[in-house]
Amino acid sequence: METIQSISYPVVFNDGFAALKRFLSEKKYSKVFFLVDENSEKYCLPLLVESLGIQEYDLIEVTSGEENKNIDFCIGIWKMLIDFGADRNSLLINVGGGVITDMGGFAASTFKRGIDFVQVPTTLLSQVDASVGGKTGIDMDHLKNIIGTFAQPKAVFIDTNLLKTLPQRQLVSGFAEMLKHGLIADRNYFYLLKEASPENIDPALIHHSIKIKNKVVLQDPEEKGLRKILNFGHTIGHAVESFSLQNDQIALTHGEAIAIGMICEAFLSTQKTGLSAADLQEIVTTFKTFYEKHTIKEASVLDLIELMKSDKKNASGHINCSLLTQIGQCAIDYFCTEEELCQSLKFYINC
Ligand SMILES: NC(=O)c1ccc[n+]([C@@H]2O[C@H](COP(=O)([O-])OP(=O)(O)OC[C@H]3O[C@@H](n4cnc5c(N)ncnc54)[C@H](O)[C@@H]3O)[C@@H](O)[C@H]2O)c1
Incomplete structure (x- = not known):
């Protein structure tokens, strides 16, 4: 199915991550980070890494769940980026549902005044809604998405095969x-x-x-x-x-x-x-x-x-x-x- 052109980025649909592979080889990022939760790490990351044929990458894992879409987990992401030596030419690949794409987009858009990020949504909700449109954010004091940015990803890569493991x-x-x-x-x-x-x-x-x-x-x-x-x-x-x-x-x-x-x-x-x-x-x-x-x-x-x-x-x-x-x-x-x-x-x- 055809790629959908969004504000400043493509939403690539069911191409087996070939476009993401091309994107990575063209862009020459200094470092590539994957942000996952335990489920997207288990069910989605292996397929993605295999399709991309990459051996070296840094992994940032957060615990799944809306209750963790907050500043504490965000600080954890920023700390990991710092510890792993992320610079302004680094890329964050958010692999997960809306919690990961929202929080990862927010963390990337604020780290060192903004580094590139791409979205690989792995839930139905994030594929049809959360990963497109550039809204990023976290919750605070039980208020939904009360802190956030408008920040556009460099691209969104959707693979509906990833939904096979979704409850x-x-x-x-x-x-x-x-x-x-x-x-x-x-x-x-x-x-x-x-x-x-x-x-x-x-x-x-x-x-x-x-x-x-x-x-x-x-x-x-x-x-x-x-x-x-x-x-x-x-x-x-x-x-x-x-x-x-x-x-x-x-x-x-x-x-x-x-x-x-x-x-x-x-x-x-x-x-x-x-x-x-x-x-x-x-x-x-x-x-x-x-x-x-x-x-x-x-x-x-x-x-x-x-x-x-x-x-x-x-x-x-x-x-x-x-x-x-x-x-x-x-x-x-x-x-x-x-x-x-x-x-x-x-x-x-x-x-
Ligand atoms: N930015 C936007 O425009 C926008 C739009 C709609 C919703 N949202 C946000 O999206 C969030 C909800 O997203 P969600 O429903 O994807 O929730 P989620 O990210 O919590 O994912 C739901 C569950 O599915 C698991 N999971 C993810 N991929 C999987 C896979 N392929 N196989 C098995 N398990 C998998 C996750 O670990 C989690 O336990 C909310 O925070 C909401 O505010 C944002």
């Missing part, structure tokens, strides 16, 4: 961002996805999702306007994700939390941007087929609102949402009252 739950998680792409930009695609199986996803659908995201970020690389449509489901979803990380024994994945956020924000859309009751029903039914109901206690609703108040998308103290006008179209910059947000959470609790 089913992670595949379904990534599928949520694909459904979002349909909801905000492509009604037919949403209906196509309804019939798809996240456990056995067609690479053509992954490619299509990347094209949707890329089309949006090309028009608005730094989220001054249009790009905010990609935040549909994320104002409430990020709060649900942060809350779950703090309170649940087994925390929700990013995609599971965003799926809840999308149901709530679809309800809000019927109140504020004219989404029809039929489209809301369609969305709820679809999400119910892919995602188990998660228990949110009525008593937690106010805690969730508190988390939303610190969302980085807010302006002048107002909680900002991107909302649907219909399936396939999204409108930006709708400020929502606490009462409206409470209602939408209660809609989820009761649906």
Whole structure:
């Protein structure tokens, strides 16, 4: 499938890392570092290293999990770069899910005022969403992505074969961002996805999702306007994700939390941007087929609102949402009252 040209870099799709091999031989970096977590090291790094035919590289490993996407692990990455003698002509190759591509991109974009990095996303979620668009970052005090940069990788290399080892739950998680792409930009695609199986996803659908995201970020690389449509489901979803990380024994994945956020924000859309009751029903039914109901206690609703108040998308103290006008179209910059947000959470609790 064809390479997708993004802001300043190619997103190379299923070429067996031949383009990455060419890239490395042309660029002549002083040192090449791989950033992995224990799962991407075990399941993805061997294939990558073999395809590239390289013997010498430095490895930086962090422990997997959203709870580790923080400044402490970032300091660990910077220290390793220093210890291994990284200079400004070094390259960081981020091999992993969205936690690794976000944190690795952030670490690279700030180390010595910025070194080159490339993304090798290894989860469905990072292939369709996290590795494209130049948003990098870490969480702090349970606030999602509150520290970060816009920094473009030199390239993104996607190999859907890497998804073969991904647990089913992670595949379904990534599928949520694909459904979002349909909801905000492509009604037919949403209906196509309804019939798809996240456990056995067609690479053509992954490619299509990347094209949707890329089309949006090309028009608005730094989220001054249009790009905010990609935040549909994320104002409430990020709060649900942060809350779950703090309170649940087994925390929700990013995609599971965003799926809840999308149901709530679809309800809000019927109140504020004219989404029809039929489209809301369609969305709820679809999400119910892919995602188990998660228990949110009525008593937690106010805690969730508190988390939303610190969302980085807010302006002048107002909680900002991107909302649907219909399936396939999204409108930006709708400020929502606490009462409206409470209602939408209660809609989820009761649906
Ligand atoms: N920058 C962006 O534009 C953007 C967009 C969406 C999401 N995100 C971020 O992405 C993160 C979520 O990413 P994620 O869902 O990929 O989570 P993740 O990085 O935590 O990966 C999920 C799990 O899969 C494991 N794993 C990774 N690749 C594997 C493979 N091939 N086989 C087996 N196991 C594998 C990981 O070790 C981890 O345990 C969140 O922090 C979110 O904020 C960023």
